Amino acid sequence: MKRIWAALIYLATGLLTAIASWLAIGILLLSVVILPLLPITAPHIRRIVDFDRQRLTRYTGDRTPSPPPLDGPWLHRAQRVLADPDSRRDGLWLITHALFGTLFGSIAIGIPGALVQQPIVLLTWWASPAGIENSFGLRVDSWPKALLSVPIAIVLTLILLQLPKLADLDAKWAKKMLAPPKASLEKRLAEVVATRAAALQAHGAELRRIERNLHDGTQNKLVGVVMMLGIAERTLKQNPDNALAALLRAQDAAGDALEELRNVVRSIHPPVLEDLGLDGAIQALAARCPVPCVLQADHLGRLPAAVEAAAYFAVAEALTNVAKHSGARHAWVSLGINGDQLTVIVHDDGKGGADEKRGTGLDGIRGRVAALDGNAEMSSPEGGPTVLTVVLPVGR
Ligand SMILES: Nc1ncnc2c1ncn2[C@@H]1O[C@H](COP(=O)(O)OP(=O)(O)OP(=O)(O)O)[C@@H](O)[C@H]1O
Ligand SMILES: [Mg+2]
Secondary structure: OHHHHHHHHHHHHHHHHHHHHHHHHHHHHHHHHOHHHHHHHHHHHHHHHHHHHHHHHHHHOOOOOOOOOOOOOHHHHHHHHHHOHHHHHHHHHHHHHHHHHHHHHHHHHHHHHHHHHHHHHHHHHHHOOOOEEOOOOOEEOOHHHHHOHHHHHHHHHHHHHOHHHHHHHHHHHHHHHHOOOHHHHHHHHHHHHHHHHHHHHHHHHHHHHHHHHHHHHHHHHHHHHHHHHHHHHHHHHHOHHHHHHHHHHHHHHHHHHHHHHHHHHHHHOOHHHHHHHHHHHHHHHHHHOOOOEEEEEOOOOOOOHHHHHHHHHHHHHHHHHHHHHHOOOOEEEEEEEEOOEEEEEEEEOOOOOOOHHHOOHHHHHHHHHHHOOOEEEEEOOOOOOEEEEEEEEOOO
16 A cells, blocks of 8 residues: 555646746746757756656666756856757656656546545435536446446556556656666776875875964964073063063063964864855955855755865865956856765856866866865866855765
8 A cells, every 4th residue: 555655746746847848848848949048957957857866766776966056157067068968868767757757647636536436426316417527538337337436446446556667667767867877887896996095195184284384384483482482581581671572582482373273274274164154255266356246055054074164175275376367357256065975166258278197286276176076177268157066975
């Protein structure tokens, strides 16, 4: 009974998404005719298909992950939609689901409806002088016709018992179209192994960086403070009138050391993230950027500290690069959450031609992001625009 119920819900909600699929096919056809519409409509179509992924997950109990969301600036989306095999599979799913989802969903709703009608017809036909029409168009106006409801109900029950098989068939096809292909799973496994190694390496590099900063900056300054205090002590014994100046110098040096230490702490987890959250902290970065920068952010809520820090540092570095190298007139930052992924895009209309080999900033972003099993992509053709896309799993 539970299985029949689950199949009924799966197929009936499938009828709703099949109707949405018909609509999506219409929009898709329009977007193919008027091509510039495609990057605008594609993310919405992806959302409709993602709803089917959730439906499939609920029915099978196996998580069906969504491909990375199609967001970001128009040009970037255009490149992705045209090159992306996931979008093609989504399109094929829409067509088959529009047809079979409508058929299977109508069966799933129609059979129980007709089944409920049979006892009602059997027991109440005589109350109406002209008889009652049953769901198969037969006018029931005599007992022999009314008794036909019994075999009809039996046949309908037998069909109802087969609904789980129909739902399983539909789910099997859905899994084939909507789940990541096996090759991509194997690739994913290789990536996980590689990112684990990268995580260990990045962790080691981060420790070394902190150690170097503490050693070269803070520790040196503290050594200076100790020396100056020694000088002040000696001056106090030999020439007390000059001791105050020596003490003040030591105090200044201690202040510097403290500032240095604060910088090291900020580079581990910027306190602004604690105070304002990721969207607030990035809003502050965008406001400080010398190139006019527009931020578009979903309400993100709190994310794991490491994810917030990686996203923050990526945007900070990208905006510094925009100001330093791009010659751009405008920059855009977008932050979006889709399921279990945070997507951060920094886009500028500058001269492009960014080359990771020429500095350490972009490489640093890649390392930090890879350590969290995320992905950073840079697109920067000569003449621009430059788009940095960072996708980070948020572990929800
Ligand atoms: N938004 C951009 N527009 C144009 N060129 C860029 C942009 N971002 C980076 N670049 C180019 O790519 C190179 C590498 O950038 P990267 O951030 O790795 O190094 P950097 O900024 O030069 O030095 P740092 O190590 O201090 O970050 C830069 O030297 C610059 O020439
Ligand atoms: Mg840089």
